[in-house]
Amino acid sequence: MSFQAETSKIAQAPCVLRRESFGCVIYRRAGNDYIPCDNEALAILLACKDRPVEEAYQELAPTVSKVSFDQFVQLCQAVGIIHEGRFDGYILDNSFVNVKNHLSAPTKVHLQLTRYCNLKCPYCWAEAGQPQDRELTLRELDELFAQFCQMGVFNLEIGGGEPLGRKDFPDVVALANSYGIVVNVATNATLATKALEEKLEPLKIDTFRISLEAGSEKIYDNVRGVRSYRKAMRGLAHLRRACPQAKFIFHCTLYKDNYSEIPSIVKKAEELKVDKLLFSTALPVGRGALNPRLLLSAEETRKSCEIIQSISQSNPLKIEVANLTPPKRPLRRAFEGFGCECGRTSIHISSNGGVYPSGLMSCFPAWKAGDVRQSKFFEIWNNSPVLKKWRSVASNRRCKNCSKFNFCRGGCRTRAFILTKDLQERDPFCLLPPEEGV
Secondary structure: HHHHHHHHHHHHEEEEEEEEOOOOEEEEEOOOOOOEEEEEHHHHHHHHHOOHHHHHHHOOOOOOEEEHHHHHHHHHHOOEEEEEEEOEEEEEOOOOOOOOOOOOOOHHHHHHHHOOOOOOOOOOOOOOOOOHHHHHHHOOOOOHHHHHHHHHHOEEEEOOHHHHHHHHHEEEEEEEEOOEEEEEEEEEOOOOOHHHHHHHOOOEEEEEEEEOOOOOOHHHHHHHHOOOOHHHHHHHHHHHHHHHOOEEEEEEEEEEOOOOHHHHHHHHHHHHOEEEEEEEEEOOOHHHHHOHHHHHOOOHHHHHHHHHHHHHHOOEEEEEEOOOOOOOEEEEOOOOOOOOOOOOOOOEEEEOOOEOOOOOOHHHHHHEEEEEOOHHHHOOOOOHHHHHHHHHOOHHHHHOOOOOOHHHOOOOHHHHHHHHHOOOOOOOOOOOOOOOOO
């Protein structure tokens, strides 16, 4: 089978299985989710690929109990992984790396489509404004998306800068769709026009994450420029008409001039009936480093989190703090060791092709893991010395002895590095008392 034919088959398969050190992960297209499975489950799925369920069990009977087999098969049938008695999916022939501290391929890629932006927020980590030199072309993105498909990477978050400012944005989405890749878009929405609405109508975009830095027009425009609020609201309406099935999230970056706006922002999100409201905090990188007076103190950050959590308890709207440490609910990790998801199950690719553990880490040239123009993405992901260093960092004593460690793992490594210059330190935004775990 040719590369193109095989890629097309993978892109259209209802499920895609790729092997991992613990067994496998299955991408389920209907739910746009990844399901981790252990080695016993992997053996059952492989046995059910070429023969009916009844025959498959006869092969596995010496090592798998009938009860376990039947329960797993019933679960797979319920979610559409096994259909009419067979595993209904494509099994990747992936040369997976038998390591436990990261997946053989990410489950999500953050792609900075361009550094161009029509706004100039004073805390912008990317220092967005003008495009970078030699940003990835549509042809180069085609080759990159084909690699994603072959590796079983089907979740792409497109951001910037402002991705809608790139003229070929609809073509990029269409290209990703052709490889079975689900697209999520991070945007300020101000450039969404009627013309763009018409171009996006035939495309599949799962989620729009729209930045909303204030609940009132006056404060929003003070941050982003005169009439930018009205443009954002018109843009939101265009995007909703273009993609009525998409989910809409408001994302607010908190800093000195807007953190008192939290109740107003929640009210606006309720009024516009978005699916979720997400808060994060500006950090001293990019323009944030040039405007330190705008950044919240540790106490202000803690107070903001407490206000948000208090509001969320009595509000039907889904309200979250990004990378909350420790998380409100235990997180299921598909890797072992100290650290967060960045560089282990997710990755950032800058608009000029640079690969970094996270978007914020692209502000530090020493953390560049590779360049997709010079190396295959698989080789960068699995063999980059930079990513190996990132993934091998040891836990600090305080985190290791903490009762939350098994599902927190020390919190966000990017924040730890930016705020302490030490990748091994605990997340400075940790909400637990400083003496916890000592």
